[in-house]
Amino acid sequence: MKRPWAHIPRVAIVGGGPGGLFTAHMLERHASRPFEATVFEASDRLGGKLVTASFQSLDAPYEAGAAELYDNSPVDEDPLRELVAELGLPTVSMNGGAVWLDGERVSTLEDLRRRGGPSALRAFEAFDRAAHGWMGTRQFYDSDLPESFTDERTPALFAQWLERIGDPFTRRYVERLIHSDLAAEPHQTNLRYGLQNYLMNDPAYMRLYAIEGGNERIVHELVRRQRASVQLGCALESVRTSAQGRVRLTLRSPHGPLEREFEHVVLALSHDHLAQVRFEGEPLRSELQRHIAHYDHPAHYLRISLLFSHAPWRGAFEESFGISERFGGACLYDESARRPQAPYGVLGWLLGGDSAREHAARSDAELIELALDALPSEFAGARGAFLEGRVHRWIGAVNALPGGRVPEPLERRHLPCGRSGPSLHIVGDYLYDSTLNGVLESAHYVAQALGARLEQGGEFFHANTPSFDSAQRGNTSLRIS
């Protein structure tokens, strides 16, 4: 006979993006005692920056947020790959790497030599050798861990490294190649993050893939399996600790202000949103101020997605993406390459860094015009087939220096008040590498730490409280718009 628990601890997960949903999913796996979890999400949908949108004139999907998933399995285990497989989602690999400079495509070393001359090729080979020498595949895989870069107490800016490339053509090529992945300028990030974004183009380090039918399917599958209760339209405003050592949240809900107390809280917010939350009382306020300041390196994205009645570029361009030097170096995705059967064509520009921030002030109509004008010659004829454009601005939504200048130990990243403080946990992609893989690692760490904490709560049995199974089932009220 099952024995019921006297006390079911309440867990609040604030933020219904990938970080919050991964945490809820992992916590269900790691906890060995019952708990009652509620996900509070400020907007009217779950998924955060993992959003597969659709055009109005045709039911053609496009990625408005995260477009690529990173497969680390060439080096070691890949928890995101494993999760995608567990969720039963089919994937499609992505390929690309061409860079358009002065309107002409550079795809091979021979192209580089032909365009820039023998000195450009030599400079590129030297840079590439140095990059691989500085960060091997194992170091790349472990680069989010403080231990792997203990000698990097005062890391050089990535810009200083780029300056060492003597040949101007090669420097321009490398800078443009990684600009939109960085979402920042080379002087705003360090060597480690810059090289990570360069080396990810080498399939020995990682491969790129996407979810067939749209990356947001990850969100739908997680929600389908999840037992946590979800409250949409509930924005966290302030946090303080109660006299009993619980965590008290003040939220703005569709029905007015909401005050709730929890034994355990996970804040799964992007850095810019975390910085808007008020933390009251010491040491909470100073610890969170310190945490927010350490990771305060905002970076920017802007997406312009274009729908065409057909894809006149087929045959001339067959890759999933390429990089153009327009917009300071921007990625141009052929999203329809993932759906070769589809009658329509979809192209997406991803602007990053200063260019994204500066262009964000322009109107959608203006940006769509610029995006059509900037298409390389391989896309000749596309304008005639243009149907509709959509713009998504993500200013300050990602991080230029994930992990901060000096990487912190994992416990410090996730438990800013320490183990002896209130049970307040932080999950964030900015604690790792600003990716879905990173936020999954972060969620995994917190789920383990919180699972252990729940366990330490001890066994409380009471005859009148619901059993584990029924408590969990009674708790299910998932809503997703």
Ligand SMILES: Cc1cc2nc3c(=O)[nH]c(=O)nc-3n(C[C@H](O)[C@H](O)[C@H](O)COP(=O)(O)OP(=O)(O)OC[C@H]3O[C@@H](n4cnc5c(N)ncnc54)[C@H](O)[C@@H]3O)c2cc1C
């Ligand atoms: C344009 C773009 C392209 C990207 N491309 C890639 C890519 O190709 N590959 C990759 O791996 N990653 C990519 N990323 C990064 C990826 O999207 C993030 O790593 C991931 O979304 C982080 O998840 P998260 O849950 O931490 O944050 P978010 O996705 O930002 O989710 C946070 C959630 O919290 C909610 N929220 C905010 N404030 C509050 C509050 N006060 N109270 C309650 N809820 C709140 C938000 O509404 C949101 O739903 C990209 C990001 C952008 C913007």
